[in-house]
Amino acid sequence: MDKKSKIYIAGHRGMVGSAVVRKLEREGYQNLVYRKSSELDLKDQPAVKQFFEDEKPDFVVDAAARVGGIMANRDYPWQFLYENLEIQNNLIAAAHQHDVKRLIFLGSSCIYPKHANQPMQEESLLTGSLEPTNQWYAIAKIAGVKMVEALREQYDRDYVSLMPTNLYGPNDNFDLETSHVLPAMIRKFHDAKEAGHKPVTLWGSGSPMREFLHVDDVADAVYFSLTNRMEYDLYNVGTGKDITIKHLAELIQNIVGHDGDVEWDTGKPDGTPRKLMDVNRMKEEGWEYSIELEEGIRMTYEWFLENIDDIKEVKI
Template sequence: MTTGEHFSPRPLDRSAKFYVAGHRGLVGSAVWRKLEMEGFTDLVGRGSAELDLMNREAVFDFFAETRPRYAVLAAAKVGGILANSTYPVDFLSDNLRIQVNVLDAAREHEVERLLFLGSSCIYPKFAEQPIKEESLLTGHLEGTNDAYAIAKIAGIMQVQAVRRQYGLPWISAMPTNLYGPGDNFSPEGSHVLPALIRRYDEAARSGAKTVANWGTGSPRREFLHVDDMASACLHLMENYDGPSQVNVGTGTDVTIKELAAIVADAVGYDGEITWDTTKPDGTPQKLLDVSRLAQSGWTAKIALEEGIRGTLNWFRTNSDHVRS
């Protein structure tokens, strides 16, 4: 495809070279699995030891050498409330460099279809619920992860700018809270769901009588299994073309207290659950309006209870690695 040529969404060529940036991470590995299942035969991925995406020259050399036709940018520095609050410079600087390097190199080598993955934290803290795509840049961000959010907003803007200036049909997708096999279960860097899984699993194993969780338990959160996310990524690349980012989620949410109860039940923990209200809650509610995605023909399929049980099984099977 030449720059500026009219594009109509269509099935991707299963034999074309397809680069997944961040293919060993939670989302990237799920995308890789989905593409393999769908018959893509020329997938390209590089671990951080092979290709430092913050090294601009190395990224450009990689694109010049491999010349992928399609790409998903799932590489990012990610973390939960504690990590985002403690290391805002890292979350801003590292993610900006990763994005600018990959997007600039992909544009120079005219990658035909590129999907940029962001996060629902791009939306204002008090955005009207459920959050529509149009809420972007209409209010103040949540202070605990504003640095990460600004980096992701910059990525959306760069994709839109490439569309306007170069005519490449690139798109952006904004997933809700993701979980599943390959998640980060570390005590310092994990998000709420893997943190709860680890905490309750350890409590059940040790026979602890009490488990203390952060905050009040009242915030509402939406959770999407990464295998559903990967399915949505391919669907969007084959069925959507537009400048706006597309929300990806289930359209339903639960309170953190409800989530903790589901995890405790899956783990088999029957002790007392307490809440440390001196710790931050974060955004009171973060539910995405997924009507645009639904109108394109895609809805989530993996129920939360089913997904949590599968993730717990993965965590227990791989505990030697994730507990290091």
């Protein structure tokens, strides 16, 4: 890949896609291609095929997906399964049919079994049952991983799947109905602070352990995977370190400056007990994360404050 290569970033307005665009622009790549959903519906197969025929991208980053937290996955299982299958099937097939040199498919750590050995290795895929609260999204992403693997095996395609851990950062979704745990906590603690430090209620027991990666780090991993020959088809992308949800809440509460009480609604689901990634495969390739969690949360809260008037609620 050189500076003149045409690179298509699907999902460029989302948290991951926008971070990839920022990274590529910083590295001097200017021949970037993207479309708003109003301009190109990635669920429309003929439209996607026509786009690839017209633009002929050399490289593709698939950061487009229907995403959300436990509540969104629980309430909209059909959308999370069917729409994600449509999006990735169209993109991966079009990339193959139009001879794209390299495709980076982005998934999620939720592809691994609920009770996978910790830390979770790439070999854990399909060795056990999924976490029920996000199985619909996970099944779609597993299908994408297998499509990439099949194209490498049958057609020797230089395509790669990256499975990030829980992501956060600029352009995250802060809607309390559809967001993931970290941005939801930022929003809850901020709103409670602004309302006179009212108590904050959080889901579950606070005991599950989670790993978090700043979105700029995953963008760096995407760039690394675009510009280096990758030995395998599947890589975990994370920090290799995790904390309890309760510790995360305390960290965010301190950064936001909320002085009220925290109450835990143990009637709500905890989700998977622990989700820690084994990131040794990516380390062996030569890539590691750089943004520590506390620093990343501070950066994200600063972005949230600067953009709070423009942050819209996301509805499915």
